[in-house]
Amino acid sequence: MNNQNTKKRMFPVITQTLKMHPVVIVLLALIVIFGSIYPGRFFSPINLKSILRQFVTLTLFALGPSFVVLTGRLDLSYVGIWMLGGVLVWLFKPILGIFSIIMIPIVGIATGLFIGVIQTKARIPSFILTLSLLVTYTGLSALLAGGYPRAVEGYEFITAPLIPLIPTTFLLTIPIIAAAIFLMKYTRICVYLNAIGSNEEGAQLAGINVDKYKILAFTLSGVFTGIGAIVLFQHLGGSAQMELKLNTIVWPLVAIVLGGTPLTGGSGGPQRTLLGAITFTIFYRGLYLSALHPTMVTLLVGVLLIASIIVSARGLKGVTVT
Amino acid sequence: MIQEKLMTRPKLSLEWLRSNMTTVGPFIFVIAVVVIFQLINPFFLSYQGIITLVYAMSYFLIAACGLTFVILTGSFDFSVPSVLRLSALICVMYIEKIGLLVIPLTLVVCLGIGFINGLLLAKFKVPSFLATLGISIVLEGIAWYLSKGHLALMHNETFRSLATSFIAGFPSTLYWGIGVWIICTFLALATAFGRRTYAVGGNLEGAGLSDINVARHRIYVFMLSGFLSGLAGILYMSQMGGGSVRIGADMAIPLFASVVAGGTALTGGVGGPHRTLLGVIIITWIQAGMAMLAIGQDVQMMTFGLIAIGMSIATIDRKRIKIIK
Numbered sequence: 001m002n003n004q005n006t007k008k009r010m011f012p013v014i015t016q017t018l019k020m021h022p023v024v025i026v027l028l029a030l031i032v033i034f035g036s037i038y039p040g041r042f043f044s045p046i047n048l049k050s051i052l053r054q055f056v057t058l059t060l061f062a063l064g065p066s067f068v069v070l071t072g073r074l075d076l077s078y079v080g081i082w083m084l085g086g087v088l089v090w091l092f093k094p095i096l097g098i099f100s101i102i103m104i105p106i107v108g109i110a111t112g113l114f115i116g117v118i119q120t121k122a123r124i125p126s127f128i129l130t131l132s133l134l135v136t137y138t139g140l141s142a143l144l145a146g147g148y149p150r151a152v153e154g155y156e157f158i159t160a161p162l163i164p165l166i167p168t169t170f171l172l173t174i175p176i177i178a179a180a181i182f183l184m185k186y187t188r189i190c191v192y193l194n195a196i197g198s199n200e201e202g203a204q205l206a207g208i209n210v211d212k213y214k215i216l217a218f219t220l221s222g223v224f225t226g227i228g229a230i231v232l233f234q235h236l237g238g239s240a241q242m243e244l245k246l247n248t249i250v251w252p253l254v255a256i257v258l259g260g261t262p263l264t265g266g267s268g269g270p271q272r273t274l275l276g277a278i279t280f281t282i283f284y285r286g287l288y289l290s291a292l293h294p295t296m297v298t299l300l301v302g303v304l305l306i307a308s309i310i311v312s313a314r315g316l317k318g319v320t321v322t
Numbered sequence: 323m324i325q326e327k328l329m330t331r332p333k334l335s336l337e338w339l340r341s342n343m344t345t346v347g348p349f350i351f352v353i354a355v356v357v358i359f360q361l362i363n364p365f366f367l368s369y370q371g372i373i374t375l376v377y378a379m380s381y382f383l384i385a386a387c388g389l390t391f392v393i394l395t396g397s398f399d400f401s402v403p404s405v406l407r408l409s410a411l412i413c414v415m416y417i418e419k420i421g422l423l424v425i426p427l428t429l430v431v432c433l434g435i436g437f438i439n440g441l442l443l444a445k446f447k448v449p450s451f452l453a454t455l456g457i458s459i460v461l462e463g464i465a466w467y468l469s470k471g472h473l474a475l476m477h478n479e480t481f482r483s484l485a486t487s488f489i490a491g492f493p494s495t496l497y498w499g500i501g502v503w504i505i506c507t508f509l510a511l512a513t514a515f516g517r518r519t520y521a522v523g524g525n526l527e528g529a530g531l532s533d534i535n536v537a538r539h540r541i542y543v544f545m546l547s548g549f550l551s552g553l554a555g556i557l558y559m560s561q562m563g564g565g566s567v568r569i570g571a572d573m574a575i576p577l578f579a580s581v582v583a584g585g586t587a588l589t590g591g592v593g594g595p596h597r598t599l600l601g602v603i604i605i606t607w608i609q610a611g612m613a614m615l616a617i618g619q620d621v622q623m624m625t626f627g628l629i630a631i632g633m634s635i636a637t638i639d640r641k642r643i644k645i646i647k
Contacts, residue, residue, distance in 0.1 A: 074451075118631075118635070122635045122638075123638065124588065124631075124634040124635055124638050125588055125634075127398075127451050128398070128578065128588060128630070128634060129631060129634070131574075131575065132575060132578075132579075132627045132628075132630035132631045132634075133627065133631065134627075135572075135575045135623050135624075135626065135627040135630075136623070136624050136627030136628055136631075137627075138620075138623055139619075139620045139621060139622070139623030139624030139625075139627060140620070140624055142618075142619070142620035142623070143618075143620040143621060143624065147618065147620065244572075246458060246459060246462060247459070249455075250455060250456075250459055253452070253455075263449055263452060264449075293467070294466075295463045295464075295466035295467045296463065296467070297463075298459060298462060298463035298466070299459070299460050299463030299464065299467075300463075301459060302456045302457065302458070302459030302460035302461075302462075302463065303456070303460060305452070305455070305456040305459065306442060306448060306452075306453060306456040306457070309448045309449075309452055309453070309456070310442075310446045310447075310448055313446065313447040313448060
């Protein structure tokens, strides 16, 4: 009896989830497809570990910008925060010792606040502002580091293995994810950011201090990227990188859109980005195992980005897109 | 009376200057750039220096003109450098097989890419910045596939002479650049196409209500941008004589900066290709001037990033648009 009841309750939950997150179907389909094509290799411990590692990279880059995308804006500065922060860690190492790692969150917070204030007060489109800032940061990091990557030692404990088969960085990511979910579920920020994203004028008329929450969204993005970049710094090699690659900019965006946060804003958020990140990772690792040329994989990622945006933009009738 | 006149005159001229800042500003900027570089480097305006400047700005001007049309409609085309790279690589890869027929082939391919960009924006409601970003990734994959990552050299002399034969003391690429610029200016200021572009950028809904087929026009504008990027790529390959997948790698921000530095606002509807000439002169002359002084890529990137931010703040039309995303 009891069992039947739970069954009855289970089905609506499942259909509801599938309706809300169509990407779950894609995720399951990808696992089934790749799992049946390469049964041995896809579920091998090495591949699962790589999936977790790549999931960490994507999530930490994509979590912060999700707050901004929720308001209908874009924040592309994440790679810049990671690069400039890394160079500053190297630069301040002789002075601050091991604590020079705090330069990364400082850069993150400062960048987020700066972007927020400029975007709301000077009113220029966020994507071009953050893109220009990203390029400026790349130039600045290359200038400070003298043009080539600088390795920094002393932070190996971040990636030191604790539990076999599970990367330590994944364990460090869990509290960051939890913080993001806490902000979205138990504070008013979620409601306000959603309101701004779906109808900014309406939000203003309803008495929400729109400018304040927009600046908050950008600052939160900077904070999450800054804290995440501490882990990423060691996770991605423990050195400051100089070269700006289009891929590193685009992958987190794919994760955000794939997760179900439309770029026009108003629904979704960081919690959904996790879903997008894991889907993208499995998509990528599956293609990586195949015989496809790496350039074809790049090409397919671009197609995936466009396709996911088209799917997420369905049903937007009255919105003008520029 | 006289005293009053004297009192009001400086105030008036200041007001005039302020209201026409986006027109006068670029001129002042150009003069400042020339004076500063000439003071540091006496060879800046020598004959050899000017030839360098001309080579740096001509293909850039063509690509920037295409981007100007897109920005005039309020959209953005991130794929200009990628289309330029693809066009240059198609030229160098297929010239041995099909000869000079490669030029029309390249232009058709680039028109097609522009068409896809426009279609994604106008029909599928993908924001143009992200649509073109996605297309850029796809084109990067294709460029790697075409070139296999190698440096390819152009051996066809006829093709090389397209941009490098000297006419009246200047390389022919200058005449291509200026010619395209004049055509674009004519197109923007004196034709129905140009009026529609301004209308779409100024007020999208209003343009739709006044019987302009907005979706079709947006596709046309992106096709124009793709075509001009392709032409710029052909001239680039002709003047450089070779290249790899690194072509145009850091071009997106300088290109954008040159359009806004000329006085075309990101919100659309203000500015035009006629202004882009000055913007291109500012950006490419700074670039070439820094290169002549052996200032590295890092400082250049920083400069252009900051110019892009500063110029977007200076030119944007805040009164007209309430919400900027």
